[in-house]
Amino acid sequence: MTRLFPNQKQHVVSLSITLFAGVLLTLLAFIIGDLEPMSAIDWMDFVGEAAATIMAAIWFVLLMLCRPRGWVTILLLIGSGTYWLTTWLDLLDELLAYPPDNRLLAWLESLPAPISMFLLTWGLVVWFSEQQAVNRQLKQREHFHREHSLIDPVTQLYSLRYLLVQLSREALLHDKREQPLSMVMVDIDGFAHYNRIHGPRQGDQALNEVAAALEVALRDTDLACRYTSDRFVVLLPDTPPHEVSVFSQLMEDCCNSALKGKLKVTTVQLTRQKEEPEQALFERLNQLLVSAKRSQSQTEVA
Numbered sequence: 389m390t391r392l393f394p395n396q397k398q399h400v401v402s403l404s405i406t407l408f409a410g411v412l413l414t415l416l417a418f419i420i421g422d423l424e425p426m427s428a429i430d431w432m433d434f435v436g437e438a439a440a441t442i443m444a445a446i447w448f449v450l451l452m453l454c455r456p457r458g459w460v461t462i463l464l465l466i467g468s469g470t471y472w473l474t475t476w477l478d479l480l481d482e483l484l485a486y487p488p489d490n491r492l493l494a495w496l497e498s499l500p501a502p503i504s505m506f507l508l509t510w511g512l513v514v515w516f517s518e519q520q521a522v523n524r525q526l527k528q529r530e531h532f533h534r535e536h537s538l539i540d541p542v543t544q545l546y547s548l549r550y551l552l553v554q555l556s557r558e559a560l561l562h563d564k565r566e567q568p569l570s571m572v573m574v575d576i577d578g579f580a581h582y583n584r585i586h587g588p589r590q591g592d593q594a595l596n597e598v599a600a601a602l603e604v605a606l607r608d609t610d611l612a613c614r615y616t617s618d619r620f621v622v623l624l625p626d627t628p629p630h631e632v633s634v635f636s637q638l639m640e641d642c643c644n645s646a647l648k649g650k651l652k653v654t655t656v657q658l659t660r661q662k663e664e665p666e667q668a669l670f671e672r673l674n675q676l677l678v679s680a681k682r683s684q685s686q687t688e689v690a
């Protein structure tokens with residue numbers, strides 16, 4: 389069940405409680421009531437009640453699937469879960485005859501219904517205002533990204549400008565909390581030549597293939613940016629040197645397989661030293677790249 393609702397222990401608990409309550413109420417209904425003879429069942433009513441029960445169950449499951457944890461979700465789940473239980477009792481009422489002097493099940497059928505409706509309505513109203521706040525934030529963020537050209541128009545990766553903002557934030561964390569901060573630089577070899585032979589459109593396509601491959605190789609916490617023309621930088625927070633070399637190799641492999649042999653990339657990586665200025669990081673990466681390319685061409689010549 390945790391696979392269906394990943395990281396949503398709250399949802400699994402709600403579902404278990406509701407099913408448990410459903411089983412208890414069913415047992416109670418069968419203890420108190422007697423099965424109606426087939427001829428006494430109003431089948432039209434039965435089908436109507438069964439459809440209502442199935443729909444209420446679907447609402448309950450959909451709410452669990454689309455809502456994150458939180459008190460609004462609890463409100464919605466209690467509301468829809470209780471509503472489902474009342475529709476279930478309504479359905480059982482079509483099949484069972486209760487003694488006229490026993491009013492317990494009649495109360496259980498009718499009393500929780502308005503309460504569940506009230507909770508559902510309350511939850512939906514708060515969900516609506518919550519969604520409006522999220523929409524406002526998304527709109528602002530989108531506007532900010534457009535206005536400040538934080539997205540590279542060719543690859544749709546973040547631009548150098550955004551990288552600089554994030555880098556200074558991560559550098560602060562690195563200095564304060566001593567979390568290792570690493571970076572990988574990815575450069576396409578012979579891109580100018582490829583561009584000249586195949587034209588800028590094919591060049592753009594290669595850039596996009598590298599960008600897509602980087603996004604595949606990234607973890608949630610990493611950030612890939614287009615640094616300059618055919619050069620990309622990936623920021624890897626909380627990543628020590630031995631891990632960054634593994635990620636760097638993974639990125640290189642992903643990019644090379646995305647480029648399908650028409651081009652190749654070179655990757656270099658570093659881990660920031662405490663209080664190392666941002667400018668120095670880029671200088672170090674660029675120097676590492678120059679050395680890597682030089683030793684590559686020496687190996688090729690040899």
Ligand SMILES: Nc1nc2c(ncn2[C@@H]2O[C@H](COP(=O)(O)OP(=O)(O)OP(=O)(O)O)[C@@H](O)[C@H]2O)c(=O)[nH]1
Nearest residue numbers: 542575576577578579580581583588591592617618
């Ligand atoms: N198609 C395309 N080409 C671009 C873009 N931006 C820059 N370029 C070209 O990318 C090329 C980059 O050249 P270099 O930096 O010499 O790259 P290189 O040939 O791979 O050389 P090394 O990096 O030393 O291996 C130049 O020809 C630029 O005109 C772009 O957005 N699209």
